[in-house]
Amino acid sequence: MGKVLRSEFLKLRKSSIWLLIFISPVLATLAGLGQSVEDTPYKWEITLSAMSFLHALLFFPLLTGVFSAFVCRYEHLGGGWKQLLAMPVSRSNVYIAKFLIVISLLAITQVLFAGGLVLVGQLKGFEGALPWKMILTSAIGGWIASLPLVALQLFVSVAWSSFAAPLAINVVFTLPNILVVNSEQFGPYYPWAQPFLAMMPTTEESFGALNVPMETLMIVILGSLVLFFLSGFTYFQRKEI
Amino acid sequence: MSEFIIETNKLTKKFKNRYAVESVNLQIKKGEIYGFLGPNGAGKTTTIRMLLGLAKPTYGSIQIFGKDMKKEKLTVLKKVGSLVEYPSYYGHLTAYENLEAIRILLDAPKSRIDEVLSIVRLSNDAKRPVKGFSLGMKQRLGIAAALLGKPELLILDEPTNGLDPSGILEIRELIKSMPKEHGITILVSSHLLSEMDQMATQVGIITKGKMIFQDSIETLRQRSKSKIAIKVNETEQAWRMLLSKGIQAEMENKQIYLPHSSDEAISTVVEELIHNRFSVFRVQEEKKSLEDIFLELTSGEGSL
Ligand SMILES: Nc1ncnc2c1ncn2[C@@H]1O[C@H](COP(=O)(O)OP(=O)(O)OP(=O)(O)O)[C@@H](O)[C@H]1O
Ligand SMILES: [Mg+2]
Numbered sequence: 001m002g003k004v005l006r007s008e009f010l011k012l013r014k015s016s017i018w019l020l021i022f023i024s025p026v027l028a029t030l031a032g033l034g035q036s037v038e039d040t041p042y043k044w045e046i047t048l049s050a051m052s053f054l055h056a057l058l059f060f061p062l063l064t065g066v067f068s069a070f071v072c073r074y075e076h077l078g079g080g081w082k083q084l085l086a087m088p089v090s091r092s093n094v095y096i097a098k099f100l101i102v103i104s105l106l107a108i109t110q111v112l113f114a115g116g117l118v119l120v121g122q123l124k125g126f127e128g129a130l131p132w133k134m135i136l137t138s139a140i141g142g143w144i145a146s147l148p149l150v151a152l153q154l155f156v157s158v159a160w161s162s163f164a165a166p167l168a169i170n171v172v173f174t175l176p177n178i179l180v181v182n183s184e185q186f187g188p189y190y191p192w193a194q195p196f197l198a199m200m201p202t203t204e205e206s207f208g209a210l211n212v213p214m215e216t217l218m219i220v221i222l223g224s225l226v227l228f229f230l231s232g233f234t235y236f237q238r239k240e241i
Numbered sequence: 242m243s244e245f246i247i248e249t250n251k252l253t254k255k256f257k258n259r260y261a262v263e264s265v266n267l268q269i270k271k272g273e274i275y276g277f278l279g280p281n282g283a284g285k286t287t288t289i290r291m292l293l294g295l296a297k298p299t300y301g302s303i304q305i306f307g308k309d310m311k312k313e314k315l316t317v318l319k320k321v322g323s324l325v326e327y328p329s330y331y332g333h334l335t336a337y338e339n340l341e342a343i344r345i346l347l348d349a350p351k352s353r354i355d356e357v358l359s360i361v362r363l364s365n366d367a368k369r370p371v372k373g374f375s376l377g378m379k380q381r382l383g384i385a386a387a388l389l390g391k392p393e394l395l396i397l398d399e400p401t402n403g404l405d406p407s408g409i410l411e412i413r414e415l416i417k418s419m420p421k422e423h424g425i426t427i428l429v430s431s432h433l434l435s436e437m438d439q440m441a442t443q444v445g446i447i448t449k450g451k452m453i454f455q456d457s458i459e460t461l462r463q464r465s466k467s468k469i470a471i472k473v474n475e476t477e478q479a480w481r482m483l484l485s486k487g488i489q490a491e492m493e494n495k496q497i498y499l500p501h502s503s504d505e506a507i508s509t510v511v512e513e514l515i516h517n518r519f520s521v522f523r524v525q526e527e528k529k530s531l532e533d534i535f536l537e538l539t540s541g542e543g544s545l
Contacts, residue, residue, distance in 0.1 A: 007345040010338065011331055074331045083329035083386065086293040087346045088319040241295040 029116030065170030155232030276441030328383025332372030
């Protein structure tokens with residue numbers, strides 16, 4: 001397993017994917033800076049909401065697709081699946097390694113996002129201690145909520161040799177997020193909306209699916225993660241190269 | 242353990258309801274260079290994909306190093322190097338980094354990278370990104386990758402694809418040297434028999450998914466019977482005259498053909514012709530090339 005991870009990392013090290021990690025946290029931080037919080041006691045909550053809007057509603061779900069497609073891209077491009085899978089490595093390890101790489105990239109993105117939030121607080125001089133619990137719940141929650149999406153996107157990316165097609169699909173399913181999160185009925189069950197639901201702080205003003213308790217959300221997330229991951233994993237075991 | 246490095250039993254692959262490979266029994270002994278021949282679409286690549294565990298046989302079994310591929314795939318693949326169809330590479334990485342990504346998976350020593358680079362003569366281009374390589378260089382990199390793990394069995398699918406004549410020669414020499422120097426067994430596919438003639442010790446010919454010939458290249462060569470062609474004036478009369486003397490001859494393309502015969506028999510025929518006042522312009526041996534035999538074998542529906 002370690003071998004496969006190191007080999008995967010070597011392939012990514014010199015690619016442009018590292019730039020993508022920064023884009024969303026930087027934009028979110030700018031949005032956080034632009035948000036006015038003069039006349040509210042909920043400065044951190046409001047800033048986090050402002051930052052999550054762009055990041056969690058749009059960019060983060062899109063990144064799951066971009067990263068998943070990226071880790072399969074080199075194999076699809078140069079006929080690398082044949083070379084890779086004719087090596088003494090098990091297909092399970094290859095699939096798991098790719099999954100781990102993608103979720104690590106997303107974890108780094110979340111760390112940068114949290115860093116951005118703290119930075120905004122410092123720059124604007126928010127009073128009191130840092131609300132660590134809220135920040136971590138949001139960042140980690142959002143990351144966990146992205147896992148089923150990763151599982152789904154990795155499945156599609158492995159199956160489809162095109163780089164653009166899985167991305168296009170991801171965009172098509174991400175855009176309705178804005179509507180879906182308003183729905184208490186569908187929101188929690190829509191994989192593309194889950195990162196947003198997990199990342200937004202819950203306040204009295206919460207709307208739509210944001211009122212769904214975290215426990216319910218996590219059960220749905222873990223359930224779909226297992227389902228999607230096993231489907232992709234099984235597909236890859238049987239795939240003819 | 243069986244004496245074969247590769248042995249398949251009724252290996253079959255069906256796509257939808259068409260057979261791409263049908264009941265193929267490959268038998269390859271240690272140290273052989275096995276030429277796996279067949280025209281386009283014959284099933285060579287499909288067979289090789291099954292040998293490497295990339296595709297599952299519909300029916301039949303594969304034993305490599307005496308081990309069942311279904312059960313001990315990873316153990317077998319440790320000792321196999323391969324290049325299937327066209328070389329795989331990561332374009333944004335240099336040749337060296339490409340091999341490093343593979344070396345990590347194989348647990349080979351780092352020094353091995355320089356060794357294989359020099360074997361395929363890419364040492365000077367090792368630090369260049371592969372996307373700038375010519376097809377021939379990529380092909381050589383693919384062969385370097387196949388050699389990286391010091392394999393005991395090398396499976397090369399059309400390794401000379403896209404190479405210029407000097408590149409082809411180079412790869413051929415490389416392939417020829419390997420069993421001698423390292424005791425490697427090689428399976429190499431091609432759709433040109435002439436190419437195999439120069440390196441293979443055994444050949445297997447496959448067409449439309451079926452194996453129609455599997456034996457030593459000498460056996461195949463013996464099938465290239467020669468004929469004697471005689472060019473005379475007034476071919477037809479000369480031919481009739483020979484027939485009337487009870488000499489077996491054929492007429493084709495304004496020439497008389499005799500089946501391969503002894504020197505004395507030929508001289509008798511020539512004597513007869515001259516005696517009967519025909520002018521003998523040319524007497525020559527016409528040998529069918531291996532390529533002709535190959536075409537004959539693979540084009541007709543008939544098999545051996
Ligand atoms: N994935 C697939 N699905 C359906 N048919 C396939 C598939 N792969 C191969 N075939 C068919 O199987 C047959 C054998 O193909 P294969 O690639 O093994 O031929 P080949 O001997 O390698 O030919 P070439 O010299 O052109 O490389 C062909 O008729 C091909 O169309
Ligand atoms: Mg082929």
